[in-house]
Amino acid sequence: xxxxxxxxxxxxxxxxxxxxxxxxVSPGEVTVIIGPSGAGKTTILRSINQLxxxxxxxxxxxxxxxxxxxxxxxxxxxxxxxxxxxxYNLIEPLTAxxxxxxxxxxxKSNLAGMFSLYRNSEKTEALQLLQKVGLGDFAxxxxxxxxxxxxxxxGIARALMQHxxxxxxxxxxxxxxxxxxTVVMDLLRDLATxxxxxxxxxxxxxxxxxxxxxxxxxINNGQVVFDDRTAALTDTxxxxxxxxxxxxxxxxxYEG
Amino acid sequence: MKVxxxxxxxxxxxxxxxxxxxxxxxxxxYIGASLGLGFQSxxxxxxQDGIAWLAQNFIPNEASKGYWTEISQQLLRxxxxxxxxxxxxxxxxxxxxxxxxxxxxxxxxxxxxxxxFASLMRNIPIVAWAMILLFSFKQNDLTxxxxxxxxxxxxxxxxxxxxxxxxxxxxxxxxxATGATYLQIIFQGLIPEIAIALMSWxxxxxxxxxxxxxxxxxxTGTGIGFIFNLYFKSLRxxxxxxxxxxxxxxxxxxxxxxxxxxRLLS
Numbered sequence: 001x002x003x004x005x006x007x008x009x010x011x012x013x014x015x016x017x018x019x020x021x022x023x024x025v026s027p028g029e030v031t032v033i034i035g036p037s038g039a040g041k042t043t044i045l046r047s048i049n050q051l052x053x054x055x056x057x058x059x060x061x062x063x064x065x066x067x068x069x070x071x072x073x074x075x076x077x078x079x080x081x082x083x084x085x086x087x088y089n090l091i092e093p094l095t096a097x098x099x100x101x102x103x104x105x106x107x108k109s110n111l112a113g114m115f116s117l118y119r120n121s122e123k124t125e126a127l128q129l130l131q132k133v134g135l136g137d138f139a140x141x142x143x144x145x146x147x148x149x150x151x152x153x154x155g156i157a158r159a160l161m162q163h164x165x166x167x168x169x170x171x172x173x174x175x176x177x178x179x180x181x182t183v184v185m186d187l188l189r190d191l192a193t194x195x196x197x198x199x200x201x202x203x204x205x206x207x208x209x210x211x212x213x214x215x216x217x218x219i220n221n222g223q224v225v226f227d228d229r230t231a232a233l234t235d236t237x238x239x240x241x242x243x244x245x246x247x248x249x250x251x252x253x254y255e256g
Numbered sequence: 257m258k259v260x261x262x263x264x265x266x267x268x269x270x271x272x273x274x275x276x277x278x279x280x281x282x283x284x285x286y287i288g289a290s291l292g293l294g295f296q297s298x299x300x301x302x303x304q305d306g307i308a309w310l311a312q313n314f315i316p317n318e319a320s321k322g323y324w325t326e327i328s329q330q331l332l333r334x335x336x337x338x339x340x341x342x343x344x345x346x347x348x349x350x351x352x353x354x355x356x357x358x359x360x361x362x363x364x365x366x367x368x369x370x371x372x373f374a375s376l377m378r379n380i381p382i383v384a385w386a387m388i389l390l391f392s393f394k395q396n397d398l399t400x401x402x403x404x405x406x407x408x409x410x411x412x413x414x415x416x417x418x419x420x421x422x423x424x425x426x427x428x429x430x431x432x433a434t435g436a437t438y439l440q441i442i443f444q445g446l447i448p449e450i451a452i453a454l455m456s457w458x459x460x461x462x463x464x465x466x467x468x469x470x471x472x473x474x475x476t477g478t479g480i481g482f483i484f485n486l487y488f489k490s491l492r493x494x495x496x497x498x499x500x501x502x503x504x505x506x507x508x509x510x511x512x513x514x515x516x517x518x519r520l521l522s
């Protein structure tokens with residue numbers, strides 16, 4: 001359902017961030033991308049819904065190349081792709097309910113979206129989604145008063161409001177404590193298994209990848225160095241994914 | 257563990273030396289400027305006589321009480337001009353700031369154009385604005401309103417633009433990812449997120465414009481500034497003193513009220 005072919009991207013025209021990245025994501029599976037900091041994981045994820053414009057390659061989502069779409073088509077394609085972030089990126093002064101409803105902006109007319117003219121069916125669905133992520137009692141709380149784990153669950157509900165075929169997760173647990181991490185990862189796993197949504201996650205934690213992923217992609221220095229079922233992710237393979245290749249890569253790691 | 261105390265001493269000595277050098281430079285600058293102006297530092301010693309004269313003449317007396325009605329009327333007018341010009345400017349500024357903010361990236365050249373326009377407006381002193389506008393709009397409240405409008409426009413556009421840029425691109429991207437349109441992102445994301453910051457800029461600007469409106473009135477012959485000038489020139493110092501007192505009262509109460517509103521909002 002999502003196939004990335006020969007994706008390439010460089011920043012400032014010189015430093016190559018991605019050289020030749022190809023992989024595919026199957027429906028209803030959790031796919032995890034692991035690799036060292038600066039390997040290009042975020043660039044890959046954001047190229048998929050074209051928040052970052054890549055230089056070359058193909059991104060086939062339901063057999064349509066995301067890179068060839070015009071503005072209106074891109075907006076429509078994006079509305080089927082949910083996304084959650086490390087920093088949640090909620091509108092903090094608004095309530096959880098309003099943030100979840102932002103998920104249906106892509107299907108609304110300009111004016112209706114601008115002035116929060118949501119249908120009753122949309123409001124009902126948003127409230128149900130908040131219950132699904134365990135935040136039924138927090139619908140009218142301002143998001144700035146929620147904890148990190150709760151914010152991320154609002155983020156997931158916002159993504160679900162889009163009726164997504166795939167959810168992109170950019171380091172979803174990097175700012176969370178262990179307990180919230182489990183809650184969020186269990187929720188994402190459940191969406192893949194029970195709702196048939198594909199979940200593509202950037203992660204730092206190899207152990208979490210082993211627990212939750214069906215399929216693992218290892219990225220090092222802008223290239224795919226591992227692409228297999230989770231069972232094949234041996235310790236040797238992990239060492240290989242995280243090995244330092246070039247001197248520029250090494251300096252990045254040392255600087256932290 | 258062996259540590260080098262000598263190096264630490266040297267570090268602090270260097271810091272002290274630098275501070276002394278800075279103080280010496282400022283002292284020399286004062287001396288140089290005084291010599292250039294022919295300003296006698298000795299005349300500073302006579303300052304208390306001037307202050308005593310002020311205190312004797314400007315204290316409002318029994319006779320100046322009769323002016324109170326007129327003063328309060330003009331004070332209200334001045335206050336209203338300041339409020340009207342600030343709120344009106346705020347709407348225009350927000351529009352310009354959204355167009356000009358780099359993070360929303362409508363177009364790079366529009367951004368530079370608005371930035372340039374804002375800094376031009378802001379860097380023309382309010383007094384110059386009032387005097388320029390006086391030629392075409394004559395002595396009335398509109399002139400004062402416009403003078404405040406242009407200066408505030410420059411200031412608020414710049415302030416709003418920085419507020420919007422602080423908001424960052426991450427949250428904009430999050431809404432783009434849902435398929436939201438540009439205007440939906442502005443209304444559903446940007447404005448709720450920066451509303452409190454905008455309010456505090458507007459309140460600050462109202463405070464500031466109440467003060468400036470007094471000065472502008474003096475030049476455009478309207479409001480509280482005008483009657484101050486009138487009383488002063490006709491040697492009614494007591495009444496002029498009362499005007500000053502009234503302005504101080506107004507400015508302080510506007511500031512207190514705006515602090516209160518700011519606290520209620522956050």
